[in-house]
Amino acid sequence: MRLVEPVVELGRGLWRTLNSMFEKPVTIQYPEEKRPVRPRFRGRHVLKRYENGLEKCIGCALCAAACPADAIFVEAAENTDENRFSPGERYASTYEINMLRCIYCGYCEDACPTEAIVLGDNYELSFTSRSQAIYPKEMLLEPVPDTASLTPRKVEPGKYNRSVPEMKDSQD
Numbered sequence: 001m002r003l004v005e006p007v008v009e010l011g012r013g014l015w016r017t018l019n020s021m022f023e024k025p026v027t028i029q030y031p032e033e034k035r036p037v038r039p040r041f042r043g044r045h046v047l048k049r050y051e052n053g054l055e056k057c058i059g060c061a062l063c064a065a066a067c068p069a070d071a072i073f074v075e076a077a078e079n080t081d082e083n084r085f086s087p088g089e090r091y092a093s094t095y096e097i098n099m100l101r102c103i104y105c106g107y108c109e110d111a112c113p114t115e116a117i118v119l120g121d122n123y124e125l126s127f128t129s130r131s132q133a134i135y136p137k138e139m140l141l142e143p144v145p146d147t148a149s150l151t152p153r154k155v156e157p158g159k160y161n162r163s164v165p166e167m168k169d170s171q172d
């Protein structure tokens, strides 16, 4: 009786091993194949644009103030109708995020009044020096939609006076 039990257990173990040899492998062939991320995943930041191509960021630096890791640096400059980057008075002439400091808390996203900064689904962050870890605006800004033109651009005078889009419901 004492011998039966270990033999059964051994048999079960071997059966499990044998069985797994015929199971579909779970290895994902990264980087050719990428695993979809969870809906609440927070990856690399993206600076968004409106559908017309204008930048959502107005250079207010609220994201930098909210950042607990002091990872964001913003410098603002004035928009003009001849040289317009974003709606309203100002745009971010410099926008940098130090990815070595970022803890992906999402506070910057929450603080932004125009929903310009968003933590996206890109997890491919690699750099070989400290300076490469500072992502400038050019890296963060999303591409211009096909139907829109580049920024800066000349626009109709007085057309983009509001920095923050009008909301249908103040609770939005």
Ligand code: SF4
Binding pocket: 066, 067, 068, 069, 070, 071, 072, 097, 101, 102, 103, 104, 105, 106, 107, 108, 109
């Ligand atoms: S996710 Fe958090 S730590 Fe990273 S830049 Fe935004 S506020 Fe700062």
Ligand code: SF4
Binding pocket: 056, 057, 058, 059, 060, 061, 062, 063, 064, 074, 092, 111, 112, 113, 114, 115, 116, 117
């Ligand atoms: S990302 Fe948002 S909070 Fe940060 S500077 Fe631009 S508009 Fe302001």
